[in-house]
Amino acid sequence: MIVYDFLYNIVFNITQSAVAGDITAMVISAALPLLFLVLPFAILAVWLERKVSAHMQDRLGPMRTGSHGWLQTIADVIKLLQKEDIVANDNDRPLFNLAPILVFSGSYLVFAALPFSSAYIGSNIDLGIIFIIAASGFVVAGILMAGWSSNNKYSLLGAMRSAAQIVSYEIPTILVILTIIMITGTTNLRTLSEMQTGYFWNWMIFGGAGLSLSKFLFIPFMIIGFVTLYISTLAEVNRTPFDIPEAESELVSGYHTEYSGMKFAMFFMAEYANMFAVSAIVSAIFFGGYQSPFGYLGNTLGLTWMVPIEQFLWFASKGIFFVLVQMWLRWTLPRLRVDQLMALCWKYLIPIAFVNLIIVGLITVL
Amino acid sequence: MSIYDIIFYLFATITLVSAFFVVTIRNIVYSAFFLLFTFFGVAGIYVILGADFIAMVQLIVYVGGILILILFGVMLTNKITNVQIKTGTSQIIPAAIGVGLFAGILTATLVNTPWRKIDNSPLFPTTQGLGLMLISEYGVVFELLGILLLIALIGAASLARK
Structure with a gap:
């Protein structure tokens, strides 16, 4: 934890108090991703989404603002900042104002526990992966709050659909994560990443480190687990083909129909931050987290300070790769109906995840 | 402070x-x-x-x-x-009795528990110890609670089907 130690030393030298140093360093290092990673990522991802969708539909997408339109999102954010903040008379004002904050902070809480590299993890708590699941509860509450306080039937229906969807798909997500916890015996995301060190055949998708028989037996079940986890996280962030909460053709835009200006932008950025968060979780669990698939350039050259930077780049590129897959799916697949959505979760994913959990448990006992 | x-x-x-x-x-x-x-x-x-x-x-x-x-x-x-x-308020007397009983139990526990005071010792993750205790020492209670939740689940589902 280089960042934590650095901050701790600064505060300790000023105040001469270990407790103050500890708490200040913890708060600042946990808040760092918000400023330096999440906001730039949201801006990049919105631009990417437009370009990916445009190229998939044989269009050009934004081209005017900057080279290939890369400044377009920044221009949009500036526009949103200047927009009038409209609160209708029949909106429930306190809850209406609180809801975007709750959704926003719920999404960004997750980033505090993501293992960005071996030198930097916002807050290296022992229960990292459980914390991430717990933090998503605030998002659901915020979405329900937004839908109800908008006093609009489309908003309320969107919020209801969204909450039902997130709560249902949390079950297969937790079951797959439980499978991994059972194999590795850790809930700490940093330890989990360290266990997958070395080359790519040590990743959990290839059965984890070691060369025992169980490693080869795990592989098919790890692939099933990965597909289940990817589908259910896709549903948890309300992306197509699971975007019925925001289905434009039926619900205008779901729970954030009534929001304008910066409050709308907060929902929007929370959505993109969530996309990266779930992709990062998938890559941390199955694809080695921040570990490089084929060793580090820094180690080869003898420059050990380069390794954490390389790890950060690997983590970011794995996350962005899965975000691109989400975009690819969005512009390829049609939307599911509500009953199909619930049937997929309760009749297919949950039984598959349960059977997977039991089989992996039996192999672990072997 | x-x-x-x-x-x-x-x-x-x-x-x-x-x-x-x-x-x-x-x-x-x-x-x-x-x-x-x-x-x-x-x-x-x-x-x-x-x-x-x-x-x-x-x-x-x-x-x-x-x-x-x-x-x-x-x-x-x-x-x-x-x-x-x-x-709104209704059924004041039964509610008062229930709340009074619950408050009495809470106060009794508060007074009778031998609290341990820990000063500035570093805190360790509790997950492993908790898991071992749930499986070994409190295994029966844990399973009974699971059955209780299952009964509640089935009850809710059968009520909803009517």
């Missing part, structure tokens, strides 16, 4: 104030949302006590599960049918 005391009083205030509003406020949706802050404050107090696993489970089960269910129930009955449901 150390910084930990300040954090403790902050979470305690959040818990108590929001709990007070949960029972006093007339609008039932507001009540439900104040419950969110109560659960959050309690989770914070668990973290300060060093019970990391309990804090996370508190958030998953109460905020992510029970609160969402309450909100669902409230919203489906409150706004859609255009009937404003307000909290």
Whole structure:
């Protein structure tokens, strides 16, 4: 934890108090991703989404603002900042104002526990992966709050659909994560990443480190687990083909129909931050987290300070790769109906995840 | 007063104030949302006590599960049918007896528990020890609670089918 130690030393030298140093360093290092990673990522991802969708539909997408339109999102954010903040008379004002904050902070809480590299993890708590699941509860509450306080039937229906969807798909997500916890015996995301060190055949998708028989037996079940986890996280962030909460053709835009200006932008950025968060979780669990698939350039050259930077780049590129897959799916697949959505979760994913959990448990006992 | 005391009083205030509003406020949706802050404050107090696993489970089960269910129930009955449901007072005497009994049990536990005082010792993750205890020492209780929850689940499903 280089960042934590650095901050701790600064505060300790000023105040001469270990407790103050500890708490200040913890708060600042946990808040760092918000400023330096999440906001730039949201801006990049919105631009990417437009370009990916445009190229998939044989269009050009934004081209005017900057080279290939890369400044377009920044221009949009500036526009949103200047927009009038409209609160209708029949909106429930306190809850209406609180809801975007709750959704926003719920999404960004997750980033505090993501293992960005071996030198930097916002807050290296022992229960990292459980914390991430717990933090998503605030998002659901915020979405329900937004839908109800908008006093609009489309908003309320969107919020209801969204909450039902997130709560249902949390079950297969937790079951797959439980499978991994059972194999590795850790809930700490940093330890989990360290266990997958070395080359790519040590990743959990290839059965984890070691060369025992169980490693080869795990592989098919790890692939099933990965597909289940990817589908259910896709549903948890309300992306197509699971975007019925925001289905434009039926619900205008779901729970954030009534929001304008910066409050709308907060929902929007929370959505993109969530996309990266779930992709990062998938890559941390199955694809080695921040570990490089084929060793580090820094180690080869003898420059050990380069390794954490390389790890950060690997983590970011794995996350962005899965975000691109989400975009690819969005512009390829049609939307599911509500009953199909619930049937997929309760009749297919949950039984598959349960059977997977039991089989992996039996192999672990072997 | 150390910084930990300040954090403790902050979470305690959040818990108590929001709990007070949960029972006093007339609008039932507001009540439900104040419950969110109560659960959050309690989770914070668990973290300060060093019970990391309990804090996370508190958030998953109460905020992510029970609160969402309450909100669902409230919203489906409150706004859609255009009937404003307000909290009111009824059955004062049975309620007073129940609350009095519960308060008595809480006070008795508070007085009779041999509290341990831990000074500035570093806190360790509790997950492993808790898991071992749940499987070995409290195994029967754990399984019985599981069966109780299963019965409640089946009961709810059969009620909903009628």
